Amino acid sequence: MAIDASSVRELRDRTSAGFLDCKNALEEANGDFEKAGEILKKKGLAKAMKKGSRGTPEGRIGSYIHTNGKLGVLIEVNCETDFVAKNDVFADLLKDLCMHIAATDPMAVSRETVPQDVIDKERKTYSEEFKDKPDNVRDKIIDGKMESFFKEVCLIDQPFVKDNDRTIEDLLKSAITKLGENVKISRFARFAIGE
Structure with missing residues (x-):
């Protein structure tokens, strides 16, 4: 055709x-x-x-301060070249990520960065909660609960606040496709008065 x-x-x-x-x-x-x-x-x-396997030596720090001045976010997002770091698509990604973090307050970037003691504590809580279940059933329940826990506390796994049908990982993959380079979230910090 x-x-x-x-x-x-x-x-x-x-x-x-x-x-x-x-x-x-x-x-x-x-x-x-x-x-x-x-x-x-x-x-x-x-x-x-x-x-996704290529190095990301360049990047930018993004920031967001909520209008009331009581909530702020800093994020480091890396890419392969300085050219991409100055791109509007990259800048929009930084803004979206900052606003998402401000709204959802994730604990870590990914599952790999959640502290092991937090994971162990969470598993122990579920294990005690379902101690009366048979071992094979309890293990499946705990795995399901841990999956939900990670989706709640890990930035990459969270549904994007502007489009709940996409995760932050989907948002990153879309940016990688548009920019033609690897893009990674290195770290973030969320500050709120009184927290």
Whole structure:
């Protein structure tokens, strides 16, 4: 099927993918925009996964102070080049992350950065709560409770406050796809008066 330039441009406007990627996706989907969008999404996530292993020596510090002056957030987000760190997409990502942290108060960036003593305490609490259950059932319940715990306290696993259908990890993968570079959240701090 021949794909005209206006169709490619329309898909490109919708997805921010490259011209050639849009053309190939439309050809593969026989002109169906929805299918082409799904194809691009899958390819974009695959590219993001490959880029996820590359180093991130550059980046920026983002900040947010709530209008009442009683809540503030600092975040360090890293990328591969200074050029990307100065990009508007990167700046928007920093703003979104800061506002999300202000709203949700996560404990850690990822599961790997949650202190082990906190994990052990949480597991012990669930173990005592379900001590009357058979071992195999109790273990499954505890695993499920821990999964919920991580989704609540780990920034990467939290649903994005502006779009609950996406997690912060999805937001990062989208940024990686748009920017063409690896992007990582290194650390953050949330400050609130009285806390």
